[in-house]
Amino acid sequence: MYISTFTRRLNTLFKLNESYKKYSVIAAVLKKPTVGKVTEIKGWVKNLRKQKDLIFADVSDGSCAQKLQIVIPKALATNSLTYGSSVHITDGYPFNPRTTHPPEYTRQYLHLRTRTNYMAAILRVRSSLTKHIHDYYTLKKYTNINTPILTSNDSEGAGEVFKLQPDNEETVKAMMQENKDRDSVYFGSKTFLTVSGQLHLEAACRGMGDVYTLGPTFRAENSRSRLHLSEFYMLEAELAFCKTIEQLQLAIEELIKYIFVNIRNTNEADLFLIDKKNVSPTWIDKQFITITYDEARQILQKKGTNVADEGINKEQELTLVEHCDGVPVFVIKWPKDMKSFYMKECEEDKTKVDALDLLTPITGEVVGGSLREDDYKKLKLKLPSEKLNWYLELRKFGNIPTGGYGLGLERLLQVLCNVHNIKDTIPFPRWPHNCDM
Amino acid sequence: MYISTFTRRLNTLFKLNESYKKYSVIAAVLKKPTVGKVTEIKGWVKNLRKQKDLIFADVSDGSCAQKLQIVIPKALATNSLTYGSSVHITDGYPFNPRTTHPPEYTRQYLHLRTRTNYMAAILRVRSSLTKHIHDYYTLKKYTNINTPILTSNDSEGAGEVFKLQPDNEETVKAMMQENKDRDSVYFGSKTFLTVSGQLHLEAACRGMGDVYTLGPTFRAENSRSRLHLSEFYMLEAELAFCKTIEQLQLAIEELIKYIFVNIRNTNEADLFLIDKKNVSPTWIDKQFITITYDEARQILQKKGTNVADEGINKEQELTLVEHCDGVPVFVIKWPKDMKSFYMKECEEDKTKVDALDLLTPITGEVVGGSLREDDYKKLKLKLPSEKLNWYLELRKFGNIPTGGYGLGLERLLQVLCNVHNIKDTIPFPRWPHNCDM
Secondary structure (H helix, E strand, O other): OEEOOOEEOOOOOOOOOOOOOOOEOHHHHHHOOOOOOOOEEEEEEEEEEEOOOEEEEEEEOOOOOOOEEEEEEHHHOOOOOOOOOEEEEEOOOOOOOOOOOOHHHHHHHOOOHHHOHHHHHHHHHHHHHHHHHHHHHHHOOOEEOOOOOEEOOOOOOOOOOEEEEEOOHHHHHHHOOOOOOHHHOOOOOOOEEOOOOHHHHHHHHHHHOOEEEEEEEEOOOOOOOOOOOOEEEEEEEEEEOOOOHHHHHHHHHHHHHHHHHHHHHHOHHHHHHHOHHHOOOOOOOOOOEEEEHHHHHHHHHHOOOOOEOOEOOHHHHHHHHHHOOOOOEEEEEEEHHHOOOOEOEOOOOOOEEEEEEEEEOOOEEEEEEEEEOOOHHHHHHHOOOHHHHHHHHOOOOOOOOEEEEEEEHHHHHHHHHOOOOHHHOOOOOOEOOEOOO | OEEOOOEEOOOOOOOOOOOOOOOEOHHHHHHOOOOOOOOEEEEEEEEEEEOOOEEEEEEEOOOOOOOEEEEEEHHHOOOOOOOOOEEEEEOOOOOOOOOOOOHHHHHHHOOOHHHOHHHHHHHHHHHHHHHHHHHHHHHOOOEEOOOOOEEOOOOOOOOOOEEEEEOOHHHHHHHOOOOOOHHHOOOOOOOEEOOOOHHHHHHHHHHHOOEEEEEEEEOOOOOOOOOOOOEEEEEEEEEEOOOOHHHHHHHHHHHHHHHHHHHHHHOHHHHHHHOHHHOOOOOOOOOOEEEEHHHHHHHHHHOOOOOEOOEOOHHHHHHHHHHOOOOOEEEEEEEHHHOOOOEOEOOOOOOEEEEEEEEEOOOEEEEEEEEEOOOHHHHHHHOOOHHHHHHHHOOOOOOOOEEEEEEEHHHHHHHHHOOOOHHHOOOOOOEOOEOOO
């Protein structure tokens, strides 16, 4: 008998290296997964369970103790399939009709997963989200500035970075100069992938007024959490002549509500498909809440959890949102030591900076922002590297007060669509050991 | 006397390393340029030329034979400045009022150059261009797909690539596995910066219909030409159920005319500021011209230039556009050997592929595109690497004919604004030995 199509159960490894045989042995299939290779297996059915639409067959070919579980849509199986049958199975389309596949399963087929209804709906929402963002900033007369992806500034504490160099050895040799290492040979200095466009955006802001950027950013962290990617999108904006943290808060709240209201108009069917219960979040008509960092710490203490020196952790962020009945909450007035060098001191408390985090359900922090230190002398004392002299010099001529924020696009999508894992909000997610195509 | 502000003439090097002296010697200033450092010079005026608004002073301090030319706005100079004067010059704001600075000069001050009228106008046009592109594809019901920046596919002949790895040695050590080199340690295989989102876009197209992407792409080439950047933006679109090259040509012509008409409405004052003569290109109301590659070769031969095996060069591209009276011209039906593996054979001539280049004034090629090979067996024979099996597998299930194109955003801006050098169409240009901030 011949079964032309099968699907594999969640977490079943199946991918295979090329072999001298025309078909593969199960031991090899289980050992070396490779995406996009054709797999062929010959063996015997050792166990068979029939459900409404699917047949689960455990197949062994004698190559190892493990059996390979094959999931067969009933319509495609012959009636003669039974315990002990010999079978010849070839690889096929991995998705079943009338089935919602778990995201962990479809993630194994990145090149095919836009064909699933769930993923297509999320990606349509993502596309609309991007469009609404550009519409919002056009309405508000911001200029869209493409900040650079390649930069000689390292992250200054914003996280771990990727460095890059030409892959071609000939190019490296041709460009090699005295006193330069391989990392510096192409650009003349060590070059990294950006972790934020903020500093460059501040330069543009002092020439062109309100500006924003929406593009990819990168972290070389060894994290596989449901909230982290190695490549993700940040929306960053810098507001000219911004003097108070309240101005910044109003701008962020307006942006997020604009997006949520418009997405409900343009993508209602998609939102319904993704999660029936989530189409209208309960907080959409409520004002966002504001608490200070000190208040947040007290709230958490009363709930029996202490804030560490590094700051409020993810679990604590979600506790704070729950404490606010699921309404997004701004945490403001942060201890100086917890935040970046460029943030402005609070006027009434020099131990604090005028920074904010916006916390939401599902993801916790989704926006971070601050007023920027616009005092040349104060900034000079805090500047972490000579490489940032250009950033200091922005304050030397035609200086203005500015403030800005960065919003994680994928995290906002998680909130918007109630998606548990960030890897399901971007077409081709990249995380440690996962950059397959 | 004290001159608080000066500007430096085009190509004058001026930047300087920190020194134990409070001021610098000219020999050092000429030797070690660094952006964003304060420069102070003391010396004597050896030559003085006064023009309408500016004074040009050649200053020597005895440290070397060369003199440093200082450009001083007349309003800021004292009357006592004369041949032989001793002067103390400190660094200042590099731009003059009522002066159009050459782009080569303002490029030395990337962090400040958005403050010039010329650059601000170009960047406003760039911002609007992006917006019109998203508007166009929204009208046409395309989905915006963020194709990945990081990829394990190398470029397959599309050009030289950058490879990347974590900068942090601790991360590399923690993630190191047996049989993995440093380039593979983070993602499990060697990882590069994308040169094109096309292949990924084709995957999305087979799930979601018409799709597009607008984002950064990278080339590690050792080129400093006026048409090349190491980091630049590509607009790429993939059209589902696209069967003829004419469909593709119509889509491209419509897009470009949509952009030009809308930019004239939204940014007329900017276009006028950038180049008075270029606000209305002569070809905007004309139909684009189409010639085959063979016809192009004949036209060029008659003009006394032969096409090399690698294809039509830049000068020849511009000759063809001139031959067509400056109207954009599609060159179609290209020899198979000159083009990529994924392009579809012409039905009537198996030595040719259904590819197109669109040539315009100023830049020559601004768009490249093709029908894609949708025959599984033909594509399998031409596949350059096993790593692209996922791309082949797209043709195995639910296959459709598709076609697509890639448009260089900065080159289109050059055409739109009549800008000679591509480095002046992007806020922070990167090219060999230039990635300063």
